Amino acid sequence: MKKMWNHSVLILAILILLIYAVYPVVTGDSYLIRVFILIHIFAILAASMDIIVGYTGQLTAGHTAIWGWGAFFGAWSIVYLNIPPVLAIIIGGVVGALLGLGIGILCLRFRYLLLTLVTFAILILSYALARQFASITGGELGIHGIPVLSTNRIIVFYISLFVLIATIVSLKLIGRSEIGMRMRAIKDNEEGAKVLGVDVVKYKVMASVIGSFFAGVAGGLYTTYMGSVGASIFFLDHLLRLILMWGIGGGGTIIGPALGAYVVILLGEYLRFIEEYRLILLGIALIVILRVFPAGVYGVLEKILSYPKRLRGDHK
Numbered sequence: 001m002k003k004m005w006n007h008s009v010l011i012l013a014i015l016i017l018l019i020y021a022v023y024p025v026v027t028g029d030s031y032l033i034r035v036f037i038l039i040h041i042f043a044i045l046a047a048s049m050d051i052i053v054g055y056t057g058q059l060t061a062g063h064t065a066i067w068g069w070g071a072f073f074g075a076w077s078i079v080y081l082n083i084p085p086v087l088a089i090i091i092g093g094v095v096g097a098l099l100g101l102g103i104g105i106l107c108l109r110f111r112y113l114l115l116t117l118v119t120f121a122i123l124i125l126s127y128a129l130a131r132q133f134a135s136i137t138g139g140e141l142g143i144h145g146i147p148v149l150s151t152n153r154i155i156v157f158y159i160s161l162f163v164l165i166a167t168i169v170s171l172k173l174i175g176r177s178e179i180g181m182r183m184r185a186i187k188d189n190e191e192g193a194k195v196l197g198v199d200v201v202k203y204k205v206m207a208s209v210i211g212s213f214f215a216g217v218a219g220g221l222y223t224t225y226m227g228s229v230g231a232s233i234f235f236l237d238h239l240l241r242l243i244l245m246w247g248i249g250g251g252g253t254i255i256g257p258a259l260g261a262y263v264v265i266l267l268g269e270y271l272r273f274i275e276e277y278r279l280i281l282l283g284i285a286l287i288v289i290l291r292v293f294p295a296g297v298y299g300v301l302e303k304i305l306s307y308p309k310r311l312r313g314d315h316k
Helices: 002-027 030-056 063-081 085-106 112-132 153-176 178-188 190-195 200-226 236-249 255-270 272-292 296-315
Strands: none
Touching: 002 030, 002 153, 030 063, 030 153, 030 178, 030 200, 030 236, 030 255, 063 085, 063 112, 063 200, 063 236, 085 112, 085 200, 153 178, 153 200, 153 255, 178 190, 178 200, 190 200, 236 255, 236 272, 236 296, 255 272, 255 296, 272 296
């Protein structure tokens, strides 16, 4: 019975995905297609942070710094080395992984609030460097005229959707593997994990590298879609939105933060007429959701989908 239920949920998910995938072709709504592409990019970023925060409990505040440098290196590889945009996305991922390795090793001594402060300082430093070395970063104005993946937004929609699905599947497989189990053990009880023989240093750094790789990919994808990048990519509001996505979606689930990207960005677009208050309202939404549904949007969906199964169990 459980197997049949899992198959039903999988079929439903595939049907929803297929409907979503044909939407751009059927409607041709260029505005929503643009919004969905940005959602895909931020969903990749949010899911990538989850493997660090949701699995090992490392409260990083510098994930958007990795994203930003992935975007810059992707841009430089295209502009100065004439590398195709598709390869620039991979370069963004490699740079992200290397930065994740360095930051992961650097921050091993820090935990909880101190770790958050140190990684936040890395984000501030990144912004300062991008502004200071304007000759190569473009400063506030940024680098423009970067060759894009495609001038056809529908093609970019499918490319970004493919990268998002690949990211979620990869991270879910890692999360369900022995590696993911050891990472969760560290989050639940680091000292206890050490006693059980888990190499805490190894798995913390591994989580940082894996998450940072996909953050760099999201950065490269952002550059090759927008055709420009500047110091503004390190702005604090990107980090705040990312935190909202993670919290509203449901951390520790990979899929949850990706769903959170849809909620945050779509709500942000609908609230565009009150620009100054959007983040405040989203913050209130986060508090309400976490108060009523501690597991976030993912937890709500899980309860809804499991309700018929619970009814059958109660009937029995």
